[in-house]
Amino acid sequence: MMNTKRKLLxxxxxxxxxxxxxxxxPATIQALNTLRRQGxxxxxxxxxxxxxxxxxxxxxxxxDYVLLNTGTSALEVASGRELYHLYVDAEAARxxxxxxxxxxxxxxxxxxxxxxxxxxxxxSEEYARHTGLxxxxxxxxxxxxxxxxQGFMVSRDREAIxxxxxxxxxxxxxxxxEPECYDITPFGIGKWYAVKWLADMLDIPTERIITMGNxxxxxxxxxKAGVGVAVADAIQELRDAADLxxxxxxxxxxxxxxxxxCFGITL
Numbered sequence: 001m002m003n004t005k006r007k008l009l010x011x012x013x014x015x016x017x018x019x020x021x022x023x024x025x026p027a028t029i030q031a032l033n034t035l036r037r038q039g040x041x042x043x044x045x046x047x048x049x050x051x052x053x054x055x056x057x058x059x060x061x062x063x064d065y066v067l068l069n070t071g072t073s074a075l076e077v078a079s080g081r082e083l084y085h086l087y088v089d090a091e092a093a094r095x096x097x098x099x100x101x102x103x104x105x106x107x108x109x110x111x112x113x114x115x116x117x118x119x120x121x122x123x124s125e126e127y128a129r130h131t132g133l134x135x136x137x138x139x140x141x142x143x144x145x146x147x148x149x150q151g152f153m154v155s156r157d158r159e160a161i162x163x164x165x166x167x168x169x170x171x172x173x174x175x176x177x178e179p180e181c182y183d184i185t186p187f188g189i190g191k192w193y194a195v196k197w198l199a200d201m202l203d204i205p206t207e208r209i210i211t212m213g214n215x216x217x218x219x220x221x222x223x224k225a226g227v228g229v230a231v232a233d234a235i236q237e238l239r240d241a242a243d244l245x246x247x248x249x250x251x252x253x254x255x256x257x258x259x260x261x262c263f264g265i266t267l
């Protein structure tokens with residue numbers, strides 16, 4: 001029988017649910033599975049892409065959905081079904097890729113099956129080791145199917161790239177995802193878009209959505225959810241915006257505080 005009072009718990013991963021070594025503790029896994037057994041819906045909402053989630057796929061076993069790439073795609077865990085994919089405007093993608101190629105601004109281009117890169121640096125080599133996937137080097141927009149680009153990531157030349165996007169009013173969304181790094185998504189798309197889309201699909205009203213995060217890319221979903229939660233060691237701006245700040249940090253199974261305060265469960 002369906003829980004008619006079920007809630008949706010949508011959680012950021014890095015800096016929120018996994019610890020500083022990118023490990024999810026048994027206590028957190030137990031807590032999430034307890035919520036699911038009670039009929040609630042649990043999902044990750046992360047800036048990670050499909051290709052850099054493979055090494056943490058063991059964490060899929062304690063959630064119902066995974067919302068990826070800052071809201072551009074959604075996965076139903078039980079069936080493995082992709083619920084949607086969103087892509088950036090093709091003309092905006094063309095202009096940005098060619099501008100970065102011409103000006104030698106480093107740009108990561110996020111595609112369905114991996115990512116493209118125009119300038120290799122020590123940082124990009126570390127990213128390739130981290131994801132286990134080397135980039136596809138590009139020289140311009142003709143190297144891509146412009147209708148199938150999920151987004152971009154910028155770090156080294158972010159100030160110049162963000163200024164270019166703003167000056168030309170490109171149909172893109174620029175979201176700070178970590179210190180000195182921005183994710184660029186289709187216009188109007190972010191983590192809250194994906195969470196609200198999932199809640200609407202499941203017929204869960206906004207007042208029963210609980211979101212949890214630690215950084216600026218989590219702020220919209222923390223502000224707009226029924227209950228927005230910041231972990232104890234989140235940035236100050238997010239803690240100021242949240243309805244609840246946990247006593248525990250992301251290294252201390254902060255979700256246990258959420259279970260107690262939002263679900264009435266002590267573990």
